[in-house]
Amino acid sequence: MTQTALAVRRPQDPSELGALVELAAEGFGGAVTRVQELHEAVADRSFGPAAGRASVASSAPRAVHDTIAGSVYTVVRGAGTLLGTGLARTVRAAGGGPSISDHPRGRLAQSALNGLWGDRLDAAASPLAVPMAVRVRGRDVPLEHDALAAAFPAATARPVVFVHGLGESDAAWSVRAAERDGTYLTRVLPELGATAVTIRYNTGLHVSENGRRLAALLEVLVDAWPVPIEQLALVGHSMGGLVIRSAGHAATEREDRWPALVxxxxxxxxxxxxxPLEQAVHLASWALGALPESRPIAAVLRARSAGIKDLRHGRLVDDEWERLDPDALRGFERADVPLLEGARHHVVAATLASSPDHPFARVIGDLLVLTPSAHGLQGRRRVVAFEEERCRHVGGHDHFDLLNSPALDGFLRDWLAPRPLARCVSGR
Incomplete structure (x- = not known):
């Protein structure tokens, strides 16, 4: 497989700041439209429906109201569009402005933006859309032998690929590094003779699309890695764990080489x-869509990205979403996606309470994920074939503590320790 398998739509205009201004103008226009829809719904309650009224007398006030209100909203929306377009042109004429992704805070904002609307940004080939890439010191590394050798001068035969979660970036693994004496990458991997490889990707895309992109990236990485790879490990936080499972499925179907190394x-x-949070938002958007006055709010909630919506059920493959109405309350059918054969699969769940059996832990979990879901359990039925002895729990942790917690160091040391070699795929 060649690097062309990783090709994504590239923007013709590379100005990130110009794209951000246009996106803000588009968001302003959308907000004005939602307010207008809410206004019209309230007017329907007051005047009656805009069509089919009983008398001309009752329709006259509504006609005046609609004309004035419609004109005001059109002017405000148009002014916002003109202002945004003008500012974007000014930015581009001045050379495009500073690169948002060159600064840590800018990358943080860009990652959050991709989490919310990354599917739209990708479809529009926006320069704000994050391409999937290996990252070193905040920069993309080309998947070429020489570039990887320069970026990883101490590369070992045991790379460990870290895949972040929704709205995060490769920098997420360094959260609270100063107060926790480093990260998993610095506290754990060096003593194991392993090399950390961090990935950044557009978390607003469907998990299945990111799975395909990760599978393609790993196939190229294995071939271009500076030294022959003996063993490969994959670590995912939150959505990252789903992307890893989806990548394994995609790679197995294509008969890629890298799964044999995992x-x-x-x-x-x-x-x-x-x-549960995404499930609650989905239910809220469905309920709010039932009334005219609350439909604009439902429209805002429904505008969240495909990646966020995939978290409702932990969807991994196209078949789980492409024939399903994204706003339907029911209809989801889980596909049979086996775990990657030949690998050991470990999972960690966290709860704010010290025990997973605490009533608070059962309801809140780690604030975003409940223990049964993290362990692949539905009641007492195991839906995902994780072995019981490979499922762990840590108390007193929230969802984001799992990105960098000394409490997990022992688990990672045990799980990532090298095993006797059984397979090897050489790099270049």
Whole structure:
């Protein structure tokens, strides 16, 4: 497989700041439209429906109201569009402005933006859309032998690929590094003779699309890695664990080479059976859509990205979403997606309470994911075939603590420790 398998739509205009201004103008226009829809729904309650009224007398006040209100909204929306377009042109004429992704805070905002609307950004080939890439010191690394050798001068035969979660970036693994004496990458991997490889990707895309992109990236990475790879490990936080499972499925179907190298996968706080917050938002958007006055609010909630919606059930493949109305209350059918054969699969769930059996833990979990979902359990039935002895729990942790917690160091040391070699795929 060549690097062309990783090709994504590239923006013709590389100005990130110009794209951000246009996106803000588009968001302003959308907000004005939602307010107008709410206004019209209230007017329907007051005047009656805009069509089919009983008398001309009763329709006259409504006609005046609609004309004035419609004109005001059109002017405000148009002014916002003109202002945004003008500012974007000014930015581009001045050279495009500073690169948002060159600064840590800018990358943080860009990752959050991709989490919310990344599918739209990708479809529009926006320069704000995050391409999937290996990252070193905040920069993309080309998947070429020489570039990887320069970026990883101490590369070992045991790379460990870290895949972040929704709205995060490769920098997420360094959360609270100063107060926790480093990260998993610095506290754990060096003593194991392993090399950390961090990935950044557009978390607003469907998990299945990111799974295909990760599978393609790993196939190229294996071939271009500076030294022959003996064992490969994959670590995912939250959505990252789903992307890893989806990538394994895609690679197996294509008969890629890299799955044969995978010794270990680890998912940290991954909603394998769905996340309750997304389920609640989905239910709220469905309920709000039932009344004219609340439909604009429902429209705002429904505008969340495909990636977020995939977290409702932990969807991994196209078949789980492409024939399903994204706003339907029911109809989801889980596909049979086996775990990657030949690897050890470990999962960690966290709860704010010390015990997973605490009533508070059962309801809140780690704030975003409940223990049964993280462990692949539905009641007492195991839906995802994790072995019981490979499922762990840590108390007193929230969802994001799992990105960098010394309490997990022992688990990672045990799970990522090298095993006797059984397979090897050489790099260049």
């Amino acid at each position: 010794d270990t996968t680890i998912s940290l706080g991954t909603p394998h059976l769905g996340a």
